[in-house]
Amino acid sequence: MSSQVVSQTSYEIPKTQRAVTFAETHGPHTIQTDWPVTQPSELKPGEVLVRVVYSGVCHTDLHAWLGDWPLENKLPLVGGHEGSGYVAFIGPPLEGAEPCTLKVGDAVGIKWLADSCLHCEECGKGFESSCGQAKNSGFSVDGSFQQWAVSWGAHLTPIPAGFPLANAAPILCAGVTVYKALKEAAILKGEVVVIPGAGGGLGHLAVQYAKAMGYRVIAIDSGAEKEKLLASYGVTDFIDYQKGDVVEAVQKLTDGAGAHAAVVVASGSQAYEQALQYLRPHGALVCVGMPPNADIRANVFWTVVKSHRIIGSYVGNRQDAIEALELAAAGKVHTTFTIEPLANLPSVFERMHALTLNGRIVLDLQ
Structure with a gap:
């Protein structure tokens, strides 16, 4: 080398x-x-x-x-x-x-x-x-x-002075993408955001940005290794999607009220179908992960009655990238x-x- x-x-x-x-x-x-x-x-x-x-x-x-x-x-x-x-x-x-x-x-x-x-x-x-x-x-x-x-x-x-280049690299897409998506959710500090795909490349950053922004995080993924990884970031609410009913588990963790937002970074379409079932009224589904040939099927009646927001979130802009890097350089997000x-x-x-x-x-x- x-x-x-x-x-x-x-x-x-x-x-x-x-x-x-x-x-x-x-x-x-x-x-x-x-x-x-x-x-x-x-x-x-x-x-x-x-x-x-x-x-x-x-x-x-x-x-x-x-x-x-x-x-x-x-x-x-x-x-x-x-x-x-x-x-x-x-x-x-x-x-x-x-x-x-x-x-x-x-x-x-x-x-x-x-x-x-x-x-x-x-x-x-x-x-x-x-x-x-x-x-x-x-x-x-x-x-x-x-x-x-x-x-x-x-x-x-x-890239902020002193911030290692290897650490900065994943922030330039994964970090800024999930940071922007969490901003799109437009929820308040203390409210609940569910992150399907939480143990992956985008997800492990999303849970940290969410916590840095003051949200309560429910992480969805599978396997003991990913559960352990997420626990190292302070995530206490973990749902293994291979071990039970995801919608039921979210409802239980929120005392039946449902989540204020779901930021879906998972690569499977089922995560979108489940999110629309566990969102509370006025909840936001923020679409980030892009499974091939996938559609979102939302019942119009219940979307209207529950005032759900379905939002597509692409990558962040130039300012989002600067802010995402600054949070990481300040030690609030670790890749x-x-x-x-x-x-x-x-x-x-x-x-x-x-x-x-x-x-x-x-x-x-x-």
């Missing part, structure tokens, strides 16, 4: 690099050793070259490889959108835009949202991910499963992760698909 990558005021940029790519949906992954590096002279206005040090692996990366979504990604593709590293070179400024405030050597994060126009109504309201010109890392543009990645200065997220080499990515996908991963996997790209 190469020497530790550190912040520098200048970088010697190679012609080639290590990367993991695939050329067809559900096709073989190729461990590249001579993948081309975009050279400084090739950077377009607004683009920044980042020396990626670590990259988290998200379930979205697996969905892209499997072709689960009704959207087409670029091929061949370098996946990944939880990249943490350092600014290595800054391209020319965009015409009419403010100069880039980043400096070479700054610690930054590459997120799912790689770029947006920042001028349309959606961007103006803070919904940059819904911009008609949005680009997505590791989907429509190459992402962070490579040592040198091109991103866009306006959307790179500064449980294992560092593995970049070449292990195919194995990581196999374990993720089998639902055997606890916490998050972070790839070392040094």
Whole structure:
């Protein structure tokens, strides 16, 4: 393995690099050793070259490889959108835009949202991910499963000083996604939020952000290891979905009243069906996990009578990412992760698909 990558005021940029790519949906992954590096002279206005040090692996990366979504990604593709590293070179400024405030050597994060126009109504309201010109890392543009990645200065997220890059990586998608979803639930301190999929990559962060925001957490997952992991975060209400009726268990834990919100990060559609049954009146179902070919079936009468809110929550905006990182850097949220080499990515996908991963996997790209 190469020497530790550190912040520098200048970088010697190679012609080639290590990367993991695939050329067809559900096709073989190729461990590249001579993948081309975009050279400084090739950077377009607004683009920044980042020396990626670590990259988290998200379930979205697996969905892209499997072709689960009704959207087409670029091929061949370098996946990944939880990249943490350092600014290595800054391209020319965009015409009419403010100069880039980043400096070479700054610690930054590459997120799912790689770029947006920042001028349309959606961007103006803070919904940059819904911009008609949005680009997505590791989907429509190459992402962070490579040592040198091109991103866009306006959307790179500064990483707080002293916060380890490996710890920051999972926050850049998993963390900001669940943080935004909890904000969308719009519940009050002390109220009950149920988190199906609580022991996974998104879920183990969601329970911590929920507790940091003052909510009472009921965690749903399966297995003694995940129960133990969640207990280490102070979660006392755990439901094993393989050992009984989930709806009945939530009702029992809430004295029959039901939950104020459910933030579903599970990858199975049954979690959505159950949530609509255990929500109390005026409860919110916040949809985050995206099982392939899944639908939400809500009875119109009871949705109206109970005034349920069904909310789709995409990734957070630029400010959400800053806030999510600040909470983690302050020690209020701790990522449980294992560092593995970049070449292990195919194995990581196999374990993720089998639902055997606890916490998050972070790839070392040094």
